[in-house]
Amino acid sequence: xxxxxxxxxxxxxxxxxxxxxxxxxxxxxxxxxxxxxxxxxxxxxxxxxxxxxxxxxxxxxxxxxxxxxxxxxxxxxxxxxxxxxxxxxxxxxxxxxxxxxxxxxxxxx
Amino acid sequence: xxxxxxxxxxxxxxxxxxxxxxxxxxxxxxxxxxxxxxxxxxxxxxxxxxxxxxxxxxxxxxxxxxxxxxxxxxxxxxxxxxxxxxxxxxxxxxxxxxxxxxxxxxxxxxxxxxxxxxxxxxxxxxxxxxxxxxxxxxxxxxxxxxxxxxxxxxxxxxxxxxxxxxxxxxxxxxxxxxxxxxxxxxxxxxxxxxxxxxxxxxxxxxxxxxxxxx
Numbered sequence: 001x002x003x004x005x006x007x008x009x010x011x012x013x014x015x016x017x018x019x020x021x022x023x024x025x026x027x028x029x030x031x032x033x034x035x036x037x038x039x040x041x042x043x044x045x046x047x048x049x050x051x052x053x054x055x056x057x058x059x060x061x062x063x064x065x066x067x068x069x070x071x072x073x074x075x076x077x078x079x080x081x082x083x084x085x086x087x088x089x090x091x092x093x094x095x096x097x098x099x100x101x102x103x104x105x106x107x108x109x
Numbered sequence: 110x111x112x113x114x115x116x117x118x119x120x121x122x123x124x125x126x127x128x129x130x131x132x133x134x135x136x137x138x139x140x141x142x143x144x145x146x147x148x149x150x151x152x153x154x155x156x157x158x159x160x161x162x163x164x165x166x167x168x169x170x171x172x173x174x175x176x177x178x179x180x181x182x183x184x185x186x187x188x189x190x191x192x193x194x195x196x197x198x199x200x201x202x203x204x205x206x207x208x209x210x211x212x213x214x215x216x217x218x219x220x221x222x223x224x225x226x227x228x229x230x231x232x233x234x235x236x237x238x239x240x241x242x243x244x245x246x247x248x249x250x251x252x253x254x255x256x257x258x259x260x261x262x263x264x265x266x267x268x269x270x271x272x273x274x275x276x277x278x279x280x281x282x283x284x285x286x287x288x289x290x291x292x293x294x295x296x297x298x299x300x301x302x303x304x305x306x307x308x309x310x311x312x313x314x315x316x317x318x319x320x321x322x323x
Contacts, residue, residue: 027134076130
């Protein structure tokens with residue numbers, strides 16, 4: 001995987017996994033993005049991003065236990081790999097570098 | 110547990126990404142009180158995103174799948190379509206050739222009915238073939254494929270009228286274009302093809318693409 005920067009949605013998904021921590025499967029990841037990002041998110045879009053992140057070695061998953069409320073289907077519990085953490089840091093640094101020195105963005109949040 | 114919307118669930122199972130974990134998430138959220146509209150929107154998004162993912166991951170293969178559907182339609186309509194339409198008209202309605210310029214026939218209802226029937230059959234068979242390609246992995250391309258047929262039908266209908274005015278070639282493309290004579294007909298033919306595709310597609314289990322860390 002080349003050292004490319006993450007897209008905004010990939011970054012949000014990785015940060016959501018890191019925030020949710022132990023029980024990071026589709027539903028809480030989606031809720032986390034919706035609550036912190038103030039935008040509606042489709043579960044399929046989250047899975048699509050997770051799929052891409054897994055393929056690029058930035059996230060990984062393991063199967064959880066099946067539960068009755070899920071119709072006996074197991075959860076996919078996601079975690080961020082060390083390469084994923086490095087990608088988040090690299091993207092953050094790039095954004096911060098772009099952020100600096102812009103008068104319009106100083107002060108008000 | 111609340112009863113799931115039947116049609117949406119069948120669509121997800123047959124045209125969706127084939128991911129059990131995603132389906133489990135949908136069940137969990139729906140069971141917590143999400144609306145039917147929410148469920149439908151999630152299912153439709155899954156189908157669209159699944160088609161989009163497959164297309165971007167392997168554009169040549171996606172193009173080949175669409176092309177095979179198109180080839181099926183072309184083969185059916187051009188090789189068998191005229192023959193079938195004419196056979197229906199001859200045997201069912203006592204029509205006898207020759208046909209000259211399509212004069213008068215454009216308002217003869219059996220012509221439209223037989224053209225629509227052949228269109229339905231052709232689209233349905235093409236849809237069936239497409240959802241079975243590669244063990245059903247490309248079934249999510251069914252909707253884009255059927256939608257791509259609508260402008261094609263309209264174009265062929267326009268070409269058909271141009272040819273009918275210029276020469277005696279009305280029947281060359283009649284079964285494809287004729288349903289467009291009635292506003293509802295293309296929608297009905299596409300809907301029937303969609304239904305046949307849904308019935309013909311296999312429900313798929315999880316197709317895992319990531320590597321588990323376990």
